[in-house]
Amino acid sequence: MRAVILCSSPYSETGCALTARLAQLGYVPVGALTLPSWDRRTLLRKVGQWGLRDSLRYAVAKLSPGKSKIQKQIRNPHLESALRNGDGVFRSVREVGRSYGFPVVTCIDQNSPRAVAQLKRWSPDLAIFTGGNILRDEVLNVPRLGILNAHLAVLPEIRGMSSPEWSLLCGVPLGVTIHFMDSGVDTGPILLRREFAGADGCDSLADLRNKMIAEGIELIAEAVAGLDRGTISAVAQADREKDCQFFVMHEQLKAVATLRLNKGRLNAAGGRRDGSGRSNG
Amino acid sequence: MPYRTAAKNGKSASIAGAKSEAADFERTQTQMSSPESSSSRNFMTTRTGRALTEAASLVRAPERIIPLFSKLASDELRTALAHRHLYSYAAATIPTADALRSVVEWIFHAQRPDGGIAAYYSLLTGYSDSYPEVTGYIIPTLCDFGRLTGEPAARHAIYLATNWLLSLQMPSGAFPGGFHGSDSGPDNTAQPSVFNTGQILQGLVRAHVETHTETRKAEILKRAAAAGDWLAAIQQADGSWTGPAAYQGAAHTYYSMVSWALAQLAAESGDPRHAAAADRNIDWVVAHVQPSGWIDGINLRGYPAYLHFIAYVIQGTLECGILRQRDDAIQAAAKPAWVLLRKFETHKRLLGTYEPDFRGGQRFACLTGNAQMSCIWLRLFEVTGDLRYLNAALKMNEMLKQLLPVKGRRGAVGGVAGSYPIWGAYQPMRFISWGCKFLADALMLEQRLTREFETKFTTKLEASECAQ
Numbered sequence: 112m113r114a115v116i117l118c119s120s121p122y123s124e125t126g127c128a129l130t131a132r133l134a135q136l137g138y139v140p141v142g143a144l145t146l147p148s149w150d151r152r153t154l155l156r157k158v159g160q161w162g163l164r165d166s167l168r169y170a171v172a173k174l175s176p177g178k179s180k181i182q183k184q185i186r187n188p189h190l191e192s193a194l195r196n197g198d199g200v201f202r203s204v205r206e207v208g209r210s211y212g213f214p215v216v217t218c219i220d221q222n223s224p225r226a227v228a229q230l231k232r233w234s235p236d237l238a239i240f241t242g243g244n245i246l247r248d249e250v251l252n253v254p255r256l257g258i259l260n261a262h263l264a265v266l267p268e269i270r271g272m273s274s275p276e277w278s279l280l281c282g283v284p285l286g287v288t289i290h291f292m293d294s295g296v297d298t299g300p301i302l303l304r305r306e307f308a309g310a311d312g313c314d315s316l317a318d319l320r321n322k323m324i325a326e327g328i329e330l331i332a333e334a335v336a337g338l339d340r341g342t343i344s345a346v347a348q349a350d351r352e353k354d355c356q357f358f359v360m361h362e363q364l365k366a367v368a369t370l371r372l373n374k375g376r377l378n379a380a381g382g383r384r385d386g387s388g389r390s391n392g
Numbered sequence: 393m394p395y396r397t398a399a400k401n402g403k404s405a406s407i408a409g410a411k412s413e414a415a416d417f418e419r420t421q422t423q424m425s426s427p428e429s430s431s432s433r434n435f436m437t438t439r440t441g442r443a444l445t446e447a448a449s450l451v452r453a454p455e456r457i458i459p460l461f462s463k464l465a466s467d468e469l470r471t472a473l474a475h476r477h478l479y480s481y482a483a484a485t486i487p488t489a490d491a492l493r494s495v496v497e498w499i500f501h502a503q504r505p506d507g508g509i510a511a512y513y514s515l516l517t518g519y520s521d522s523y524p525e526v527t528g529y530i531i532p533t534l535c536d537f538g539r540l541t542g543e544p545a546a547r548h549a550i551y552l553a554t555n556w557l558l559s560l561q562m563p564s565g566a567f568p569g570g571f572h573g574s575d576s577g578p579d580n581t582a583q584p585s586v587f588n589t590g591q592i593l594q595g596l597v598r599a600h601v602e603t604h605t606e607t608r609k610a611e612i613l614k615r616a617a618a619a620g621d622w623l624a625a626i627q628q629a630d631g632s633w634t635g636p637a638a639y640q641g642a643a644h645t646y647y648s649m650v651s652w653a654l655a656q657l658a659a660e661s662g663d664p665r666h667a668a669a670a671d672r673n674i675d676w677v678v679a680h681v682q683p684s685g686w687i688d689g690i691n692l693r694g695y696p697a698y699l700h701f702i703a704y705v706i707q708g709t710l711e712c713g714i715l716r717q718r719d720d721a722i723q724a725a726a727k728p729a730w731v732l733l734r735k736f737e738t739h740k741r742l743l744g745t746y747e748p749d750f751r752g753g754q755r756f757a758c759l760t761g762n763a764q765m766s767c768i769w770l771r772l773f774e775v776t777g778d779l780r781y782l783n784a785a786l787k788m789n790e791m792l793k794q795l796l797p798v799k800g801r802r803g804a805v806g807g808v809a810g811s812y813p814i815w816g817a818y819q820p821m822r823f824i825s826w827g828c829k830f831l832a833d834a835l836m837l838e839q840r841l842t843r844e845f846e847t848k849f850t851t852k853l854e855a856s857e858c859a860q
Contacts, residue, residue, distance in 0.1 A: 358737035
């Protein structure tokens with residue numbers, strides 16, 4: 112299986128963890144195509160999302176010599192096992208590439224003619240998207256099987272951005288869906304869809320998202336293996352035309368979504384307390 | 393009260409009042425180079441003269457130069473450094489309640505000694521004269537604010553504004569167009585205006601509801617009914633309003649705001665003629681909805697379709713649809729509202745003007761239109777329960793709160809600028825009273841609906857916990 116990874120930055124932790132995980136399972140990518148890390152728009156977006164302090168902390172963790180504690184070098188602790196590399200961790204896709212021997216190419220835009228030409232040179236069976244631009248048909252049509260994406264919600268109910276948060280707010284079960292990308296927003300054929308049972312231990316939305324990302328990486332690995340063996344096939348979404356697209360959630364609504372997360376956690380803790388009480392009794 | 397016959401202090405005598413003046417200001421330069429008829433050349437000369445007069449007024453009031461340059465510099469800096477972040481999802485530093493208070497205080501300060509509310513505060517010329525149209529439809533905003541906060545100043549402002557408006561009513565029941573005293577006919581008589589009558593009607597109906605003295609209550613309703621009767625009497629058979637009392641003599645879909653006022657009146661007066669007139673106009677507006685969601689027929693000759701007017705069409709149709717329980721009108725309003733929501737979410741901004749079918753437009757932000765869209769999305773959330781509308785409105789309000797001046801002169805502080813940046817095409821260099829009105833409406837709706845939603849959500853969670 113000739114796979115290519117598409118990343119939003121060489122330092123994308125998700126991209127790095129996915130690449131490393133696939134390589135560990137024997138699916139060493141034929142290449143990775145990333146956007147530049149010092150792009151002004153990317154930097155501004157990250158500062159907007161995380162704030163200046165977190166962005167700086169991330170930059171220091173990724174760029175400083177790897178002598179600090181592993182926990183300090185990883186933003187998503189649930190990716191630690193995938194990112195482990197001997198005594199340290201992989202901090203960029205380039206490091207994974209050097210370790211497993213595949214090229215990492217940087218492009219300004221994943222839809223640019225240069226990027227498309229590079230993808231064609233790799234002649235991939237499959238590409239896996241972990242972030243970057245909205246992909247146009249010229250890119251979508253290059254891999255023989257298509258481009259895979261891990262969506263952090265159950266499709267087709269919740270499409271678009273902030274999907275775990277919207278699932279909580281709309282009372283839709285949390286889940287991860289692996290699907291092929293098409294020209295719509297999360298409307299492509301579905302390969303795997305699994306409800307997410309790990310929300311009980313999450314103390315924040317960020318923690319929930321991190322856990323779901325880790326789950327998404329495992330599911331993608333499962334999907335790649337399934338496609339390689341020919342044991343799974345994609346099913347078109349029934350409600351492709353239905354407008355289920357959600358957008359980035361405002362902080363005030365996130366606070367309400369957190370209430371449901373906390374309530375679920377408290378209930379689970381209560382359930383465990385009840386259970387232990389009964390067994391003690 | 394006598395109507396003045398000439399524009400004062402170089403202020404405009406434009407037919408559509410303050411709202412089209414700024415467009416005149418902006419269009420002057422582009423139209424100067426094109427060959428036009430002599431009448432339009434005169435028109436352009438007037439507009440150029442008006443722009444020069446506005447600028448020249450700085451000589452008379454040099455104390456305005458520093459605030460002007462400081463605002464120009466801050467907008468320039470902001471657009472240069474933080475353009476993309478203006479529409480970011482970061483929470484604003486101003487709490488909603490504080491922003492609301494500062495916006496309403498701007499309105500209090502804009503109330504003139506005659507009781508009317510000024511149309512705008514210009515960084516060049518200061519406060520404008522009282523503006524009947526806006527004074528009318530600011531009354532419901534002041535009523536809502538008074539109810540929310542118990543602020544006695546709101547009640548006083550409503551009383552003064554209502555008295556002033558009643559003094560302007562013409563024997564036919566209509567209200568005059570344009571600025572107070574500016575829009576007179578050739579024989580020095582005030583010209584009735586459909587749109588202004590409708591907008592003022594909104595204020596009178598609400599003043600009637602909020603008034604507790606029986607005689608005054610009855611008097612206001614009688615005057616409101618007279619205005620409604622006049623509107624119904626001059627309505628065309630197809631439901632539109634055209635003729636000399638309509639702006640540029642043409643029918644406009646944004647007169648759906650008038651049918652909203654008529655629907656409000658019908659709910660109070662119980663007069664089926666007012667309800668029928670509202671329904672007829674909404675039928676006419678709904679017939680203009682295009683497959684793209686665009687509603688044709690704004691029909692402002694010589695002006696682009698500012699977001700403000702697009703939002704008027706949507707808001708009037710939606711509110712009238714809600715009051716008249718007409719699903720077709722609500723659906724017709726929801727369609728363009730959803731198109732604009734997707735544009736806002738995707739591009740993090742709305743354009744200041746749009747071409748037909750929302751194909752493109754000018755890149756400045758029409759802040760009033762943005763505040764109106766926030767009101768529309770919040771009402772659609774209330775009607776449909778679709779949280780995406782609430783989400784978009786919360787983000788839009790954050791953006792608008794970030795742009796409120798927190799320091800500066802009276803007239804600027806707490807004011808909503810016509811455009812962002814301040815030199816944009818819609819009402820350049822001005823803080824406008826109807827922008828403040830719509831932002832105050834949006835913030836009050838936000839407060840109410842988020843409170844209700846949070847309570848409902850918590851109750852539902854607790855119920856599900858009990859069920860377990």
